[in-house]
Amino acid sequence: MRTLILLLTLLLPLSAFAQDAAITVGNGPSDAQIAERLTGIYSQLGDTEEVSVTVQNSVVTLAGEAANTEAAERAVRIAQRVDGVVAVQDEIIRTLGVTDNVTPLVDRTTELSTQFVRALPLIAAALIALVAIFLLGRLLASRTGLIRRMAGNPFLAELIATAIRLAFVMIGIVVALNILGATALVGTVLGGAGIIGIALGFGVRDTVENYIASLLLSIRQPFRAGDHVIIDGNEGLVVRLNTRATILMTLDGNHLRIPNAKVFKADILNYSTNSERRFSFRVGVDSADDPVSAIAVGVKAMSELPFVLTDPAPSGMIVEVGDSSILIDFFGWIDQRETGFGTARSQAIRDVKDVLEADGFSLPEPLYRLRVDGGVELPKTTGSKPENRMTKKAPTKPTVREVLDTDAETTIVERVAEERAQLSQDENGTDLLDDSAKTE
Incomplete structure (x- = not known):
């Protein structure tokens, strides 16, 4: 038992010493070698050449002067990375001199200006490529006749032309960045465009939904201009269909705008389909x-x-x-x-x-039976007996009455025609209804 206690007494100090031994002692670089290495590094850097190095027991003390805090912190980081350094003491004086801080900025500006002048031919080549690709896309998008024949729908043709222009713009930007050697920036631009597109998609969800609904309605053509329709309980004559809403003229002569997203999902009753x-x-x-x-x-x-x-x-x-x-x-x-x-x-x-x-038929009104409580006597009637409901009336000769005007109402129809005539004269007027297209 005594032997076990003696062994534990000897082992406990050894284990504590082993836990505290974070600093190794071996064949590492000497203090002189560390000082020589750091001095050589600082002399090669313009903003740390005035920093002095002292090393004792692998502890580095940095003194001297530095132009600013950034240069001093840089010197400390370099010292911490040298093999064999246990700790670094920062005693560097930040001079914050105007000349020391302004001169590097002037030098960097001059260097950037020189590089920009050297890169001007490359920049010109990138711009020429960007403009050429943009003009090519615009030329292809301007072939509206060909695109319309391929799409079979004016709104879809316009959408395809816009997509062509945007695609060629993106291609031009990518080609220009590759010419400039900014290949890393290409991925950043494309990734940023994707993130921006997602954010805009959530932000303008209703607008995008209306736009897509307008495209589908222009393809399906569920009604014509001037059709008498009921859309989601709203009755009127169709004036036009634009990229945002369907315009109706109600039977009392007022305009009614219904968003196309709602029109696309609504029940549509068209009275004009059948005469x-x-x-x-x-x-x-x-x-x-x-x-x-x-x-x-x-x-x-x-x-x-x-x-x-x-x-x-x-x-x-x-x-x-x-x-x-x-x-x-x-x-x-x-x-x-x-x-x-x-x-x-x-x-x-x-x-x-x-x-x-x-012809003797009765068109009766509802009968109601009244009960009078309290024994109240009803006044006696004199004269002829009341008519029995079961007896049929004698036929009476119909009188000649004025015939109502049953011609079709054309006031709203004429107003819709006038508006559409003005719309056709307006160059900026938008109407996605096409009488030549097939309806659903």
Whole structure:
């Protein structure tokens, strides 16, 4: 036991000495060699030639003068890199003299100016190459006829021409930088352009989405100029389609702009695609009347209207038995290029109502039963007995009434045509609608 304690007592100081032994002692360079090496290095550098070196036990002490803090710190970093140096003491005096600090700047400026003058022919060659490539791209992009025939769409042709110009500009920049020998800068420019492109993509996401939607709409052509459409619940006539929005003129004569990104994703109802359009209305007859006879009378009246088409022929159908009436839906077709939809429907409703009443059919109103509490007596009526709902009215002779004007409304159509005429005269006017292109 005593022997074990004695061994531990001897080993503990040895282990502590081993942990503290961070500085090795061996066949490294001597103090004189370190001093000689550093002095030789500092003498070759203009801003550290006044620095003096003292070495003792591998500890370097730097004294003397340096022009500025940068030169002094540079001397310290050099000393720390020399083999065998344990520590460096910085006792250098920063003179901060005007001459010592201005002279190197003047020398560097003079050297750069000399190099720039020498590089002028190379710079001129790079500029010539850049301009030549740019002009070549512009020449190719100006072949709008060829590009339009290839693209089949004016907006797509313009986009391709713009892409050609941008591509040739980038090629010109890369070639010019390679001529100047700035190959490392080429990667930086391309990488920076990619990062900037991503940042701009996030920043102008809505604008880019509208632009892409405009391109797709110009290719698909879902409607023509002057078409009567409903886009996402907005009704009007199409005035034009530009690179940002679709312009409608509402039926009350106002302009409505809908972003193309919204138009592309919206449900579009186009009334102008087919010239024939069906209108409908509902009429209620008394529950005691024969609804089939009422349908026959109403359909016959609609058939006699000059604007109602015979093919498809007008029709009617029972849709519901209400509390006090039988509800019938009547349908008729018109040519909306010649007949106004609203006025035609109005005329048909009036004529069917008059004919049904003249033929003895009742068009009843809802009945309500009132209960009076408290035993209040109702006043007695004198004279004729009240009419029974179940008795059919006698037919009455229809009176001659003024015929409504059912011609198609042309006011909004004319306004749209006027705007498009002005748009065609404006050189800067943009319209992506092409009547010669195929529609969806």
